[in-house]
Amino acid sequence: MNWQPVILWTDALVWLLTAVVALLLLLKSPHGQLHGASLRLRQMPVAMTTGLVLSVFIAIALLDSLHYRAVLPAHPGSPRQYSVEVSSVLDDILRPLREHKEKTYSAPLATHLYVKENVTLPDGKIARVYPLLRIDNMRLQTGSNDIAHRVARGIFLGLAFAALVAGLAAAWLMGRRRCGIAELSRRLAAADDGLPWRSMLLTVALLSVLTAVMAELAGAFHVLGTDKIGQDVLYETLKSIRTGVLIGTLTTLIMLPFAVLLGISAGYFGGWVDDAIQYLYTTLNAIPSVLLIAAAVLIMQVYIEMHPGMFDSAAARTDFRLLFLCLILGVTSWTGLCRVLRGETLKLRELEYVQAARAFGVSDGRMMLRHILPNLYHLILISVVMDFSGLVLAEAVLSYLGVGVDPAMQSWGNMINAARLEMAREPVVWWPLAAAFSLLFVLVLAANLFADSVRDALDPRGRQR
Amino acid sequence: MIRYLIRRLLYALPILFGVNLLTFLLFFIVNTPDDMARMHLGTKHVSAEAIAHWKIAHGYDKPLFYQPAAHGSSKLTDTVFFDKSLRMFALDFGQSDDGRNIAREIETRAGPSLEIALPVFVLGLLTNISFALLLVLFRATYLDRFGVMLAVALMSISGLFYIIAGQYFVAKLWRLVPISGYVNGLDSWRFVVLPVAVSIVAGIGGGSRWYRSIFLEEMGKDYVRTARAKGLSEWRILFRHVLQNGLIPILTGAVVVLPLLFMGSLLTESFFGIPGLGSYIIDAIQAQDFAIVRAMVFIGSVLYIVGLSLTDIAYSWADPRVRLS
Numbered sequence: 001m002n003w004q005p006v007i008l009w010t011d012a013l014v015w016l017l018t019a020v021v022a023l024l025l026l027l028k029s030p031h032g033q034l035h036g037a038s039l040r041l042r043q044m045p046v047a048m049t050t051g052l053v054l055s056v057f058i059a060i061a062l063l064d065s066l067h068y069r070a071v072l073p074a075h076p077g078s079p080r081q082y083s084v085e086v087s088s089v090l091d092d093i094l095r096p097l098r099e100h101k102e103k104t105y106s107a108p109l110a111t112h113l114y115v116k117e118n119v120t121l122p123d124g125k126i127a128r129v130y131p132l133l134r135i136d137n138m139r140l141q142t143g144s145n146d147i148a149h150r151v152a153r154g155i156f157l158g159l160a161f162a163a164l165v166a167g168l169a170a171a172w173l174m175g176r177r178r179c180g181i182a183e184l185s186r187r188l189a190a191a192d193d194g195l196p197w198r199s200m201l202l203t204v205a206l207l208s209v210l211t212a213v214m215a216e217l218a219g220a221f222h223v224l225g226t227d228k229i230g231q232d233v234l235y236e237t238l239k240s241i242r243t244g245v246l247i248g249t250l251t252t253l254i255m256l257p258f259a260v261l262l263g264i265s266a267g268y269f270g271g272w273v274d275d276a277i278q279y280l281y282t283t284l285n286a287i288p289s290v291l292l293i294a295a296a297v298l299i300m301q302v303y304i305e306m307h308p309g310m311f312d313s314a315a316a317r318t319d320f321r322l323l324f325l326c327l328i329l330g331v332t333s334w335t336g337l338c339r340v341l342r343g344e345t346l347k348l349r350e351l352e353y354v355q356a357a358r359a360f361g362v363s364d365g366r367m368m369l370r371h372i373l374p375n376l377y378h379l380i381l382i383s384v385v386m387d388f389s390g391l392v393l394a395e396a397v398l399s400y401l402g403v404g405v406d407p408a409m410q411s412w413g414n415m416i417n418a419a420r421l422e423m424a425r426e427p428v429v430w431w432p433l434a435a436a437f438s439l440l441f442v443l444v445l446a447a448n449l450f451a452d453s454v455r456d457a458l459d460p461r462g463r464q465r
Numbered sequence: 466m467i468r469y470l471i472r473r474l475l476y477a478l479p480i481l482f483g484v485n486l487l488t489f490l491l492f493f494i495v496n497t498p499d500d501m502a503r504m505h506l507g508t509k510h511v512s513a514e515a516i517a518h519w520k521i522a523h524g525y526d527k528p529l530f531y532q533p534a535a536h537g538s539s540k541l542t543d544t545v546f547f548d549k550s551l552r553m554f555a556l557d558f559g560q561s562d563d564g565r566n567i568a569r570e571i572e573t574r575a576g577p578s579l580e581i582a583l584p585v586f587v588l589g590l591l592t593n594i595s596f597a598l599l600l601v602l603f604r605a606t607y608l609d610r611f612g613v614m615l616a617v618a619l620m621s622i623s624g625l626f627y628i629i630a631g632q633y634f635v636a637k638l639w640r641l642v643p644i645s646g647y648v649n650g651l652d653s654w655r656f657v658v659l660p661v662a663v664s665i666v667a668g669i670g671g672g673s674r675w676y677r678s679i680f681l682e683e684m685g686k687d688y689v690r691t692a693r694a695k696g697l698s699e700w701r702i703l704f705r706h707v708l709q710n711g712l713i714p715i716l717t718g719a720v721v722v723l724p725l726l727f728m729g730s731l732l733t734e735s736f737f738g739i740p741g742l743g744s745y746i747i748d749a750i751q752a753q754d755f756a757i758v759r760a761m762v763f764i765g766s767v768l769y770i771v772g773l774s775l776t777d778i779a780y781s782w783a784d785p786r787v788r789l790s
Contacts, residue, residue, distance in 0.1 A: 283483035286766035290731055294750045295491055295758050302500050389621065396623050397732060402751055416625050423633055437626050445621035452617070 002071040004082050008319040010246055010326075011065045017253050018062065034377055040457040045196035047453035049203040050446040056207060057443055060238060061245035064090040067315070086315035090242075094235050097218055100135045102230035108431050109147065109221045135222060147217070154216035158209030165204050169197070225431040228418070237435045239410035244443060247326055247395045247405075248388040255330030255337075260380065263338040264368050267345025277342070281335040289332040290401070296328040297321075297403040318406035325398070325405060329391060337383045341376055348372055378458040385454045389447040396440060412436040470774070477770045481554070484766040489550045492755050498525035498545070504753060505562065523562060523756075524549070549759070558760040563752070567760045571742065577647055578729030578741030580657055585664040586726055590719060592665055593672035594712075600673065601680045602703055613677070619670025628736045631663040645738035660737045664730065679714055683707045713783045720779045724768035728761070 041047050066089040069082040091098060105114035112130035119129050174184055188197050214234070217223045224233040266277040284292075304310075304317060311317040348354060349372075357371055398404035399413025407414060419433035492501075502519040503511055519525075527545050552559065558567035600612045636644040642659045683689065684707055692702045729743030738744070742761070749757035780787045 279479065279483065283480050283487065286480055286484055286769045287487070287762055288725070288728065288765035288769070291746065291758060291762045291765060294746075295488065295755075295762065298750065298753055298755070298758070299491055299495055302504050303495075305504070306500055393623055396625055400625060401731065401735075401747060412623075416623075416629075420629070423629060423637075428633075433629065437623060440623055441621055441626075444623075445618060448617055448621050 003068045004071070006067040006069055006086050006313075006315070008065075008067055008086075008316065009323050010250060010319050011067060013250055013253065013323075014062070014065050014246055017249060034381075034458075037378065037454075037457045041453060042195055044453045044457065045199040046449050047457070048196050049199050050450040050453070052200060052203045052207070053442070053446040054450055057241055057245055057446075060090065061242040063093065064088045064239065064242040065246075084313055086313055090238070094238060097232045097235040100222070100232065102133055102135070102222070102226045103131075104226070104228055104230050105429050106133055106222055106226045106230075108223060108225040108233075109217070110225065114225075114427075114429070133222070135220065147221070150216040150220065151213055154213030155209055157216070158212035159205065161208040161212065162201065162205035165208075166201055169201075173197075224435045227432050228422075233432050233435050236410050236415060236432070237412070237439050240412045240415065240436065241439070241443070243322065243405055243409060243411040244392045244395060244440070246322065247329065248391045248447070250323070250326040251329045251333065251391050252384050252387055254327055255334035256380070256384070258330075259334040259337040260341060260373070260376075262334075263341025264345050264372055264376070266338070267342040268349055268364070268368055268372060270346075274342070277338070281338055284331065285335050290398075292332055293325075293328050293398060294401065294403045296331075297325065297398075300324050314408065318409045321406045322409065325395075329394065333387060333391070337380070340379055340383065344376055344379060345372055348375055382451075382455050382458055385447070385451040389444045389451065392440070392444055392447065396436075412440045469777075473774045473777075477767075477774075480770060481763070481766060484763065485550045485553065488759050488762050489546055492759060493545060493549075501525065501755060524559075549756075553760065553763045558763075559756065561749070561756045562754045567757060570745065570757075571760075571764070574729075574740060574742045574745050575727055576741075577653075577739050578727060578734065578743060580653065581660050581664070581733060581739060581741065582726035582729055584657070584661045585668075585730075586719070586722070588661070589665045589668050589672065590715075592669060593676055594715065596669060596673035597676035597680055598703065598708065600677045601684065601707070602699075604681065604684075613674065616670045616674040616677075619666075620674065621670075622667075624667050624732060627663050627667040628732060631659060631666075632736065635659055635662075645736065647737075647739050656737070656739070660733045660739065664733055676711070676715055680707055680711045683711045686710075713780075717776050717779045717783060720775045721769075721772040723775060724771045725765070727768060728765055 067086050068088075069084070069086055072081045072083050103113060103117075106112070107114055110133065112132055115130075116128050117131045118126050119131055121127055170181070170184060174181065177184065177187075179187075214223055218232075218234065222232050222234070224237065227233055227236065262277050262280075266274045300321065304320070311320060354367070354371055357367060362371070395404055395411060396413035396416055399411055400417045404413050405411045415432050415436040419429070419436070422429035422432065498520050499516060502516040502525070506515055506519060525545060549559065556568065558571070561567050561570070596612075596616075600609050603609045603612075632644055635641050636659060642655050645656075647653060647656045680703075688710075689702060689707065692706055693699075697705075727742065728746075729739075729741040731743045731747055733739070734741045734743035735747045745757065746761050748754075749761070
């Protein structure tokens with residue numbers, strides 16, 4: 001084996017979360033409130049298109065969560081040595097982006113560096129010019145072509161892929177609905193086939209064209225330019241996706257058990273249990289969350305510095321910090337859901353069916369699990385999707401404040417932080433900032449719209465509005 | 466009323482004590498004073514004497530909870546917990562780790578913070594309510610749909626973007642106001658206007674969408690139908706009846722944050738170089754000055770509890786059906 005798998009803590013958790021979600025999707029019961037909601041959700045064009053966009057982000061984050069250490073070129077006779085650098089499957093896919101490093105800044109699609117350098121001309125004189133990019137040198141050697149050509153080829157490839165997807169989907173639909181191509185196109189044109197196929201296809205086409213054009217251009221250019229140390233900005237923004245998505249999901253995963261358990265117990269048992277839990281969340285709420293996060297992260301920093309032996313690689317250290325950030329964000333954010341669940345449980349407890357179950361002698365634990373919890377699913381789900389975008393945005397702010405993820409980790413907050421100085425430069429370096437903000441915006445917008453749809457589908461009262 | 470306030474105060478004490486205990490646990494148990502000293506003096510090549518000296522200079526050399534060497538009640542009072550945590554109840558914040566008086570620092574910094582936070586609060590509320598009313602007036606039209614989409618887009622943009630874009634275009638490119646800084650006195654408006662404007666714009670998306678849903682809920686109520694049946698114009702219904710009733714949840718919701726305005730805004734103040742409490746916190750975080758962070762945590766939670774009580778009072782004032790109990 002010429003690689004060694006590395007399972008970081010966050011990797012394990014995110015894959016566990018994926019497995020749980022997949023299991024829930026497979027096992028979902030054909031009845032019940034969630035089923036109706038998922039049917040409604042499937043008919044919403046906004047939900048399905050934003051869902052597709054979100055799944056692309058999540059797929060990238062998952063690919064970036066498969067880590068390994070490559071084997072080093074061995075001397076004969078010496079034992080096998082693995083590289084200290086931990087890379088991921090996404091790094092492999094993006095290898096060309098990662099390896100074409102420049103000296104420093106270069107603008108998007110530029111052919112020359114953004115700063116002048118002393119260059120020795122062939123006749124021995126020294127001139128101060130914008131040197132050619134390394135990636136451009138390579139392009140000249142291979143004699144490959146211009147931007148327009150590559151964009152055209154990208155669009156063609158993207159559309160071809162979209163057409164392939166459309167064809168497969170159509171064949172599947174015809175088989176399933178047992179109808180001919182004419183009937184199917186009539187139904188799709190009238191948009192009465194359950195899923196919003198047209199919007200979904202449009203999204204797939206848009207995404208695949210974008211990807212193909214980027215991929216084509218990336219072979220010969222830095223599509224989004226390079227940053228201060230000459231690293232490709234496109235690579236950096238794509239790597240940042242994992243950080244953002246993980247903070248948005250793992251935080252919820254960590255806080256969910258506490259919020260659900262405490263919320264239901266407070267509402268169900270009442271009395272001193274309720275008092276104690278209410279005291280706990282009022283106290284936690286009273287502390288300004290930024291300060292609590294800052295304090296906790298500072299203390300964790302001290303802890304890491306005092307125990308350097310605990311982490312065998314830089315990746316493990318940054319990963320520990322990310323996990324800790326999720327944990328502390330969870331501590332500050334579970335109170336809202338807990339309060340909602342407590343209130344709803346108070347209401348459910350008085351309903352007749354619960355009274356009836358109690359009369360039959362159902363135990364407390366079973367009551368909460370079988371009769372209360374299923375009626376809270378929709379609130380939990382709404383809270384999970386609504387929190388996601390807020391958490392992703394919070395990461396950027398916290399990293400800017402210096403209490404977010406490790407400065408060595410690729411994240412949008414760190415990119416924005418670095419870009420502060422770049423905006424003060426003359427001439428201004430705008431592309432790392434623009435790239436970070438655009439991807440952050442697309443992810444958060446998609447998450448917001450998706451969350452709205454989920455709420456509409458799940459909350460019958462909200463739907464009437 | 467007085468009885469309510471007293472009860473509220475008694476209720477607040479255990480919460481403040483809890484906050485205090487929690488911060489104490491974080492700052493002194495998880496992370497011992499020795500760690501703190503090493504952090505400040507540098508992790509390597511630090512002698513034990515230097516650490517002990519630092520601890521004495523900052524008052525961290527006492528035992529945490531119990532002082533066996535002392536007599537009588539000072540067995541409990543001559544400890545770090547009493548000195549650093551319980552004293553805060555008497556608003557005695559002591560000195561920051563770099564030796565300055567925290568209370569005085571807070572006094573001088575509250576002014577600039579309020580100068581930004583108050584206009585943002587008032588003007589932001591007005592802007593959001595107007596925007597929400599506009600959307601409700603044109604509800605179920607393309608204008609409404611466009612407005613809601615705009616609001617979702619606006620709230621999906623990072624707050625950092627508004628600040629950086631505002632600073633770049635307004636201050637750097639068009640040179641309308643200084644990029645950052647602050648002066649005391651009347652002339653400070655030039656430094657304040659951009660942060661205020663940026664904060665208001667950043668809040669429009671979320672705020673107006675929320676207020677719109679409150680107004681829409683009011684629109685569905687019976688009294689609105691009655692008003693319509695009476696033949697009142699849509700305009701009059703909206704501005705006389707719906708606005709008044711909708712303002713109750715909006716204003717009472719806003720009262721919670723009123724005391725917290727003192728704390729200022731972390732991001733805005735640090736980007737615009739305003740010497741307020743927000744930037745004080747940031748500087749403390751970056752300098753790892755735990756004494757300041759602890760004091761600000763305490764003040765923040767006091768203000769939060771004041772805000773909660775004010776909300777209840779505001780509710781009973783705005784809606785006679787609600788009574789304080």
